[in-house]
Amino acid sequence: MVRPLGFLVGLGFITALVLAIFTTPLKNEPNVAYSFVKEPRHLKLASDGLVPHWDKAQLQRGMQVYKEVCSACHSLNLVAFRNIQDLGYTEGQVKTFAKGFQVPSINPDTGEVATRDGLASDHFPAPYANEVAARAANNNAIPPDLSLITKAREGGKDYIYSLLTGYQNPPANLPAELKPGTGLHYNPYFPNLNLAMAKPLNDGQVTYADGTKASVDQMAKDVTAFLVWTAEPKLVKRVQVGWAVFFFLLIFTVLAYLSYRNIWADKKH
């Protein structure tokens, strides 16, 4: 009973699929935008690979770029000031740094909306009070929060770095419908080719305390490195712990293999 019924059910599915094959066009609808989108360029960072470390000088420069450039529009909601001790700042420096920010608060006497100096336990304050304000200030586009951005985009850090350095004039052969509209900017690393964010970095835009020359490429690298850290502050620790666990288990596995061989030594199998 099962086999004849199964046979009929199988034939039903197969017929539906054969008909589907013959009714589905074999050619894709051409998508011109595809041919203009570029693969991200690879960015090599100290935090890559199997023996990663944080390049603290670079992370500090990257934070400076975030603070002086990106933070005008982009929030960093998941990062607290206390976290930046990871970047090599002392507790005192963190407190001073936090104090430089005004964070939303209420007046303790009247309950009215107010601001106060930042504390180490505060998170980086957002540039806009809410989404409506963010849209209103940015041509109806919400600047995304940057805390997780290097994990939240296909291509990760390579994509962020390529996007920041990829602004250019549209190529001459770009079809009219793909040309950037009002308030949009051409960037071949962006999947839609045109994005609302204007070119954010220009040579010499920040002045690095350590004397590094602030070229667009350098700033893009530094801020991307910083955003790799914000996306996963435990990245370096994760890999280091991983090696310890791996070697521990390797010894366990070798011992387990030897005891397996030993126990089976007199049994053919």
Next chain:
Amino acid sequence: MSFPWAKPYEPQHPLMKWMDEKLPIPRLVYNATGPGYPVPRNLNYFWNFGVLAGAALMIQIITGIILAMHYAANVGVAFNSVEHIMRDVNAGWFIRYAHMNGASMFFIVVYLHIFRGLYYGSYKAPREMVWLLGVVIFLLMMATAFMGYVLPWGQMSFWGAQVITGFFSAIPIVGEPVRQWLLGGFVPDNATLNRFFSLHYLLPFVILGVIILHIWALHIPGSNNPTGIEVKDEQDTVPFHPYYTAKDGFGLGVFLLVFVALTFFSPNMLGHADNYIPANSLSTPAHIVPEWYFLPFYAILKAFTFNFLWIDAKLWGVIAMFASIALLFFLPWLDSSPVKSTTYRPLYRWFFWVLVADVLLLGVCGMMPAEQPWVILSQLGSIYYFAHFLVILPIVSRIERPLPMPNSITEAVLAKHAPDAASVPAAA
């Protein structure tokens, strides 16, 4: 039940004797996974995966219980509570990554376990019930994994929930009300997240219960083995402990090494970048894809693009996707060949490996956008999938002439170790 030569449990210590009279748990363990359970002596490494699946479930339950202590199932805070675990909870990043990749490891070992069963005919009499319970576990795992993926409330969580609950809306007339009832609303929202969290916590314990039945049903006929020949006498078997506890210990070490490499060195490799974006009902991701372990079934769903017999393409896809798993329930009766092990099935062997390649192909197709050549490949792949189980297997099992088989497990083992092993045909 067990073989007559199984070593009986004889407690020596007065405490163990006392325990055996009051609550004979040591006896149960002794007879189930101890020296009192005789197992075929010739099991290969593919027989490790059952124990590994059990280990994976335990890892998921332990890490999951800890995650639930820090996670908040509310659409307003769920996403940030996961990031709180990643950033502020002691070793939270480890627990969360272990749980996330533990799900993948669970599916890897379960898929290997299933294909082991397919190759060596472990679904055939007298083990049909073991197989049926295994398919139930597989379905429960899929439901649990899907609901778990919704909990971080990222973009892929939200849109995955939207797409998968959308399957039900393909059912005529009652589909849309059923979908709303499942979601507790018109779109995935707080009610959905709460019930998914509740069920995601419940189902692993249901899985645990069905696993106990699965093992119980297995222990009645005892394990299958690579020859597919049933155990005949004592020399065909070894006691589970210490022989297979030792072998499973080694297997567990290798499993954990792979697990650790994935969790610590590339924890996001099998995930989607979009799930690090908080859920947004107003912004649809360009490309909604389920987790890798659902991809072959997702490809079958997408392969049906033609309205046929008054059933529209979407409903065909949904029916076919459920059927592709449901047909596994009928497998013991679709395959009428008395020979279990594919080693002795010269014709079926080809089709088995085509099925493996086909499922891998469907997996790739499931990942790709709905463009050619992936659409036609998923259609061809789906045709083979259904043809394999419903047409080819019943026919092959009738017309095939199996290879000569050894008389017993021991004969097969000794032939393998004979000085001129090459002259003994296919006894491995």
